[in-house]
Amino acid sequence: MTASSSGWTTVARLDAGRLVDALRARGVRLVREGPCPGGQVGAAYVRWEEYGRRGVLKWRPRSSVRAARAGALAVVEALRDIGYPAPATDLVAQLGDAVVTVQELLPGTSPDRLTATHLDQLLRLNDSQADRLTGHPRIPAAALHLREDGPGFCLHDPLRRHSPRTAALERRISALAERYPPLLPGNDAVHYDFHPGNLLATGPDITGVIDWDGAARGDRRFDLVTLRFGLHAANESPAVTDRLDAVLATLPDHVLTPAWAHMSLRLTDWTIRHPTPSGPTPWLDLADRHLP
Template sequence: MNTSARGWGRAERLDADRLADGLYAETGVRLVVEGPCPGGQVGAAYVRWPDGHRSVLKWRPHTKLADFRAGPLAVSEVLRNAGYPCPATELAAQVQHAVVLVQELLPGAKTDRLDHDGLTRALALNQEQAGRLADRPDIPRLDLYLREDGPGYCLHEPLRRHNLRTAALERRVSAAGSDHPEPMAGNDAVHQDFHPGNMLAVDGAITGVIDWDGAGRGDRRFDLVTLRFGLHTQESAPGVTNRLDEILDRMPDDVLRPLWAHMSLRMVDWAIRHFTPAEVEHWLDLAERRAW
């Protein structure tokens, strides 16, 4: 699911030159902006260091660096130290209200079409996330926002107001939240945006997983539900979606229900506020596919 098409983050766009200037003012490091990276709603840009090596410039608006270091950056560091293919963060600084990041440029291009080998690799990577944060109680647990609004996403009121169908969905989401108190249980590393657009590949082989900006502690199976929503918008090889559905079918109801409710709320709310009525129906069709 490409963020430029489906909306996963804040709607503010990256101004790479301005951020590079701000980064220079804060750190004294002058980076040359080469141009935007493909895809993404908030965006990222290729930059070159004084020594000539290339990296990726990103930002996280309305975020405190201390919080970001304690959450997403800590998660990716734990995984990277365990051999997981996520990018190293080479520089991070607070630039006004935003965290500005310079991260390692991993090999490969974003995955446009997930085949069976790609799904096998994605499932193996997801398994590697299991229990990784058991020794890091300082890393916060993730909220699902089933009973209250999230920070700029997972808003309930748009669903209540849009139409009868979205209002009914919101009631189901709230009911799931009442039955399954937050935050998410578990000590797994959770990406929270684990879809093909955030997987890099070379000749079809996944070489890295990027965009850990929402990462935290919880249940790694959350990422499999996210992946299923991602496959709803991107082409995949025949049988790939059915294969993932079979894996979700085997999840206990008390695990799958709140995770499915979160993704349903997340995508329908974002479509209501940022896209067309057809997009809203698109996500409702998937949200209602399971009897949760």
């Protein structure tokens, strides 16, 4: 999956060393180790000088500590309270108009291929996200962007301009804005970018879910739709995708259709603006499975 759903900027491109120096000037004793591999939001490995523990440094422009604590960080803490394998946040700091965080480095690596055992665990984790934000009414709801552009993703105009087929998809998605609310309803914890690249595993065991930067309130089953699109991008085994498809087939229309529309828009737009050899065709074909 290539489309980033969050506003977090690639730390490596912005000189993680400069961020570490700025934090050290405030008495935060970090040592930069190097960029983290993969991903679109970007991160760098760091080490706490005093006790040697490693962490992950991230940077978000045009944000505030207050907004971070009231949004994604609050979602993560609500899940960690029940033992969900999401990383702890060891540091949150304001640097100018940006927020810098250092998160716990969880064990494991992104699995090359998801197995049925992995999927079982992911479905259980998704179930555990239910109603976790009922006591946190100020956490914002996730946006669907079926009519309006998202902040750097889910852009509609690239679809309108690219080809007759992408323009037709954009019209179908925009029409759905008349039927569904602009924000995801519900009090579940929603990761919002729940694809295989944001999962960690050691052998058959899922050890972590990372990159919660877009986390919000809504319906947890949105994450299962995101996962399905991620499996499509990774060309996963039919044994895994067919099983997830069977789960998705049980979802009510008011959950599946707007989530499918959002992900179709997100990935088609991203592929138009960041071309691949196959272009947007795989996402157009996948969109047709569940969109009217």
